[in-house]
Amino acid sequence: MADHNGNASGFVVEIVTNIFKNLGHSVHVEIYPWARALSMINSGQSDRIFTIFRTSEREKFLDFSNESIVNQKIYFYGRKSDKFAFNGDFSSLHKVRIGVLHNVSYGPEFDNARSKLLIDEANSMESNIKKLIAGRIDLFPSNAYSASYFINAPGNKDFADKIVQLPVPLSAVPSFLGFAKPKRLTELRDRFDEEVVKFFASDKYSELLIKYNVGDQYLRSSRKKENISH
Structure with a gap:
């Protein structure tokens, strides 16, 4: 989502930026029409994309996080x-x-x-x-x-x-963060997965749930690949 100045904001944006901050990475989130965002990832113009459903077609050009971000x-x-x-x-x-x-x-x-x-x-x-x-x-x-x-x-x-x-x-579909395969970010993806588990058990995550008044329908699914859409 974008705020009144056109900057990326919202529940999931704060989740992702906080997780990468904990990993020692600063991230710049830009909002594009979805088709263009997928094209930029496919061509290697962008590093990561979220939130995204996991499909067999997208797995050709994305390394998906194993941990979902939101349901x-x-x-x-x-x-x-x-x-x-x-x-x-x-x-x-x-x-x-x-x-x-x-x-x-x-x-x-x-x-x-x-x-x-x-x-x-x-x-x-x-x-x-x-x-x-x-x-x-x-x-x-x-x-x-x-x-x-x-x-x-x-x-x-x-x-x-x-x-x-x-x-x-x-x-009800679990949504993930996708890493561009041309960027070879699987090591970062694995570290991201580890930090996701820690973050969702943290006080900061609890604060975000209250801040955005997030209901149970948005809470992430557990790490089960049988729940991933194809």
Whole structure:
């Protein structure tokens, strides 16, 4: 997320910067459209990327942290006036226009059903929100933290008045930090994993949970590769 000056900020940014600080590294976090961020990592222009779901395609150019940073629940968002009822069955959405972000994974369930859905791609969350309000799409998926940030941001009262989170989540997916393979950062990745475990047991992490009022739905998963999306 970005603050009012356009600088990267938020719960996960503070987690990552604190962990690297404990490792003796200063980090500069920049925000880019997701497709561009992936391209920069793939070409070696950037060193690391977060938060990112683990997929077999991304493993070709990223060394993922083994420890997850945060657990992200993915929900659909729609217009309050439409009263969509999603029960977890994607086949019920075959005539529904769904707005997604370019090159973004929404978890294995959605990704597997994607080819059978009416997909409309955008480059930003704000674009999808505006398309939804204008009636150009019917739903868009997002992790709850990001959607809440944009919909309830100061000055976005129109968004909050018109948009609703559908109650049934699409999936709950652990999110990681990815290290660019061309940079050969596996040693740093391993040290990062060790520090993640320490940090999540620290008082500083407890302070961040309180500061950002983070609920259980965002707490990270344990280190289990069977929970990683592919």
